[in-house]
Amino acid sequence: MTTRAADESFKGWPPPVLDPAGPFAAPLNTLTWGLLAMAALVMVVVLVALAFALFAPRPWRKRLGGEKLIWIAGLGFPVVVLSVLLVWGLSLTNKLSERPQPGDLRVRVTGEMWWWRVAYLDAAGREVLQDANEIHVPVGRTVAIELESTDVIHSFWVPRLAGKLDMIPGRRNILRIQADKAGTYSGQCAEYCGGAHALMAFVVIAHAPEDYARWRARAERPALAQPSTGAVVFEKSGCGACHTIRGTSANGVAGPDLTHVGSRHTLGAGILPNNAGTMSGWIADSQAIKPGNRMPAYPVLSGQDLRAMSAYLESLK
Amino acid sequence: MSEGSETGFDRSIYDRFPTKGRRPKGELEQLREIWCGPKGWQWITAINNNFVGVYYVGAAMLFFVLAGVLALVMRAQLALPLNGVLPQETYNQVFTMHGTVMMFLFAVPAVEALGVLLLPQMLGARDLPFPRLSAYAFWAYLIGGLAFFCSLFFGLAPDGGWFMYPPLTSTTYSPGINADFWLLGIGFIEISAIAGAIEIIVGVLKTRAPGMSLDKLPIFAWAMLVFAGMIIIAFPSVILATTLLELERALNWPFFDATRGGDPMLWQHLFWFFGHPEVYIIFLPAAGAMSTMIPAVARTPLVGHWMVVLAFLATGFISFGVWAHHMFTTGLPGASVGVFSAASMAVSLPAGVQVFAWIATVASGKMRFNTPGLFVLGSLLIFVMGGLTGVMAAMVPFDWQAHDTYFIVAHLHYVLIGGMVFPLFAAIYYWTPMVSSRPLSERLGRWTFWLMFAGMHLAFLPMHLSGLMGMPRRVWTYAPGRDLELPNLISTVGAFLFAAGVLIWIIDMVRNFRPFGSDAGNVYDGPGLEWLPAELYSVRSIPVVKSLYPLWDQKTLARDVEAGRYFLPGAPTGGRETLVTSPVQAEPQHLLPMPKPSGWHVWAAVFTAGFFLLLTVQAYAASIVSAVLATYCVIRWCWFLDHPLPQKEVDVGAGLMLKTYASGPSSTGWWAMVITLVVAGMVLAMSVFSYVFLWSRSQASWSAPIGAETLAVAAMNLVAVLCAWLASRVLAKPPRLTVMLTVAAGALVAGAWWIDLKTWQGAGLSPDLNAQGAIVHAMAAWQGFFVAVGAIMAVYVVLRWLFGYVGPDRPATIQLVGLFHAYVAAQGLVTLGVPRLFAAVPA
DSSP states (O other): OHHHHHHHHTOOSSOGGGSOOSTTTHHHHHHHHHHHHHHHHHHHHHHHHHHHHHHSOHHHHHHHSSHHHIIIIIIIHHHHHHHHHHHHHHHHHHHHTOOOOTTSEEEEEEEETTEEEEEEEOTTSOEEEEEESEEEEETTOOEEEEEEESSSOEEEEOTTTOOOEEEOTTOOEEEEEOOSSSEEEEEEEOSOOSTTGGGOEEEEEEEOHHHHHHHHHHHHSOOOOOOOHHHHHHHHTTGGGTOBOTTSSOBOOSSOOOTTGGGOSEETTTTEEOSHHHHHHHHHHHHHHSTTOSSOOOTTSOHHHHHHHHHHHHHOO | OOTTOSSSOOGGGGGGOSOOSOOOTTHHHHHHHHHOOOOGGGGGGOOSHHHHHHHHHHHHHHHHHHHHHHHHHHHHHHTSTTOOSSOHHHHHHHHHHHHHIIIIIIIHHHHHHHHHHHHHHHHTOSSOSOHHHHHHHHHHHHHHHHHHHHGGGGTOSOOSTTTTOTTTTSTTTOOSTHHHHHHHHHHHHHHHHHHHHHHHHHHHHHSOOTTOOGGGSOHHHHHHHHHHHHHHHHHHHHHHHHHHHHHHHHHOOOSSOGGGTOOHHHHHHHHHHHHHHHHHHHHHHHHHHHHHHHHHHHTSOOTTHHHHHHHHHHHHHHGGGOGGGGOGGGTOOHHHHHHHHHHHHHTHHHHHHHHHHHHHHHHHSOOOOSHHHHHHHHHHHHHHHHHHHHHHHHSHHHHHHHTTBHHHHHHHHHHHIIIIIHHHHHHHHHHHHHHBSSOOOHHHHHHHHHHHHHHHHHHHHHHHHHHHTTOBSSOSOOOTTSSOHHHHHHHHHHHHHHHHHHHHHHHHHHHHOOBSSOOOOOTTOOOSGGGSOEETTEESSBOOOOSSSHHHHOTTHHHHHHTTOSBOSSOTTSSOEEEEEOTTTOOEEEEEEOOOOOSHHHHHHHHHHHHHHHHHTTOHHHHHHHHHHHHHHHHHHHHTSSOOOSOSEEEOSTTOEEESOOOGGGSHHHHHHHHHHHHHHHHHHHHHHHHHHHHHHOSSOOOOOOSHHHHHHHHHHHHHHHHHHHHHHTTTSOHHHHHHHHHHHHHHHHHHHHHHHHHHHHTTOOTTTSHHHHHHHHHHHHHHHHHHHHHHHHHHHHHHHHTTOOSTTOOHHHHHHHHHHHHHHHHHHHHHHHHHHHHTSOO
């Protein structure tokens, strides 16, 4: 069920830019179609003019071949078209760059090479909950995403929900998004950030308000970790040095928080469906799947240990 | 004085031409002998534009092919999802090199090369005013470019994208020397581009055929003039940016490091202040070539000549107000976004004017569908499509979606291929008969065109869609199951089709391109002076120009020129020379003696390249040796300059006597120095911008030491200006006085610089402490570089004095050194004043 939803979120057709799912993306869709129509219109004008210039009978061409054509078609016509577009574009820019409102849900997303650190904030901006590589939002509510980076420049882009906005070290940009329908929406890094930039994706999951409340309550709880072989392997292998599992001794902060990793839709920052098989594969040799990522490969783990650890992590729902 | 004359020249003298009677025997043979090219391996010492221009275009096309091969490798990798042709690390290097090589080693050099090759011919000059400078620029570019490209074979190629954004390119995230290859390699090639631009500006303004006033200036020369002016304004910004980033990498000066008060956005502003005009820098010469070829191919004058000239100027002007449209997704404040969006749309207006001027010209004439004709028509269509997606991207909200996706990849390739590559291919087909004894094949040309045209659309049209489908740029692969397979596969097929067209062109070149001998003549019935019968000395005599299309309007012109019935039918001084004319009316002013082939500029290029490359691989001692050798070569090269000829005046035709020595504003050297100082001033202006930008981001206010030293530094710089000015005024006195004043000016600026630097260090500001420390020391380093060059110039003047080369008969060297010293002193005042000014204002 989960993987299916994730798969759908990555569908390329209809093109996500032209398939908006919220009030911050819908006007961009209208604008895109408007611009495509404008481009087609101008192209037709140019093609017709050129065809006449090349093939029309001499008297017609003579009439076309003067400075009047430049004044009318080369200057006047574009001035009119561009003026209309400019007014449209600027008013839309203003409307869509409104400051965050008090009722907005606050989420801080920090770009990391090459994954996303997600923190849910309270109204005062205090961090309530940390997660990674997916953002859960309630349907119909505006979410103000505070975009930051601690390493290089990244760019946050969920085409079906909004345009993109950069994450720049030393600055904080705020992007507002809102989903009008429950579902998963794929996103990815749009600014080249070195190495594995191509494989730095994520998902936004929009829940009906009551589902969101349920998800939030569960996410805020520490991990329901039963003592198991997998937990022991996890601890012995030193995974806790980089990863946090709330409720256990694992408290590293270099890598993604794994408290509820079993319930995630994807692994490796939006690039693999999440199940025991992909989990084992990722742990054993993430470098083959996502070259250059900061997690070392663990070829030393036996098949048994690997399966146990994957089962343990998958149990962290 | 003649009515309306610019220089007091009596224009009735033009009526003496064409002259009557036969030219003396042996005159033509002497001309041939003087201008003949070097033989054998010495071809590398050639400086005549007939040679260097061809080498230059050839090298640019070599880089076009090399970067094109990189594109094919990338398209092979992207043909299928999760393909394994290129590993991630290599792909990142390859796409960085593709963009960098295409922009810096192909596009700009290619159009500059076209200028070097065509301008002297179009303007009726024997050569460009500084042949060794353009040869130097060429060799520096070729050696530096090849070394830079080869970094790819050692896995040392830069991988930060052609835009090289920090902090990704800082030492923390790019510890290897890959990024240094980019910063030093490209920084160096920019210098060669600027050298070429100086050459082109002075060439267009000062070495035109008599009578070719600005209203008769060929449209291509107008484009090149605006192009070169834009290089002068835009390139200093990227030179500063690369210098700052290299300083941050090598010495840990935090310009872009947010943890120490720097700001990565500073790089983006500096880079795009260059980077966007760069697109028009590439486009304008190609548009100039279009506006030259379309009238020729349609056999009718360009409709709206003046509108097109104004469109060039408007493009140049507006293009400096659009740089932030590359930064719409960085969270710029709303008001500035609006201004940049409006400017980005406005810049399409001059393009519209040009496109419809071309269409109107086609309509008023009768288009011929030969190979250049096909390429100009193809260019027009492709360029309009790229322009329209450009207008789309100028709309800020749309750009939020399209930015950094394949939609933009499609857009920029439509603009650059339509706006530059197709015009360049048209130009190659059109002007080959001017330089080659055989024209290129029409049959193969058609194949080339259709393959390139179809391949272009097949490759790039689907990319609009893959962009809207969410495919970001600069990705080495993509996941299956997102419907991206089909558009990517089509793009790959298109890319190979395009390459097949280029391959056929290469075959055509190998079969038919035969330069440096006789030429095929005016195959396309072109109207410009470049189609006059010519040999290595260019035209036999330099005509009086009476209209925009002289060969169409004066049917006997070619015959009279060839018979030596115009200016300079021989070589009156016995050496290479060309006419220098006034900038507006092109009235003859004096004769410019020109150098013969020599090795010094080639060695200077080798050692300059050596300096930068050795610096990149951190062989510091060797790089300093190379720098010293380069300086020595440049001094040797200059040593031959500024020697008056025994003949003070010579007859340049029909009894018109012109001086053979010039100094001050009528001379070419003075213009070159002033333009060089404008370049330096632009770097200074951009560093002041950087200071203010970083200051505005600082939390605490930046202080600056103010005291007696401040006054002393200001006073020393002011006295230095006075000394520099007096030095050339007292030339009539014993030369010792001039030399002393020159040395005093150099010493004063050096002393002022030293005291200012010590004051900062006394105030406890170290360069790695914070952004202010970094930018203050960067400005000091810039000033220090000029102080050092000023010192070398002062020593040079002393040396010339010891050889007896300083005197009232040769004021040029002293004037130019004085100009330089005065500039350095003024720059010292700015670097002194700016931090003090902003210390008084809280950020």
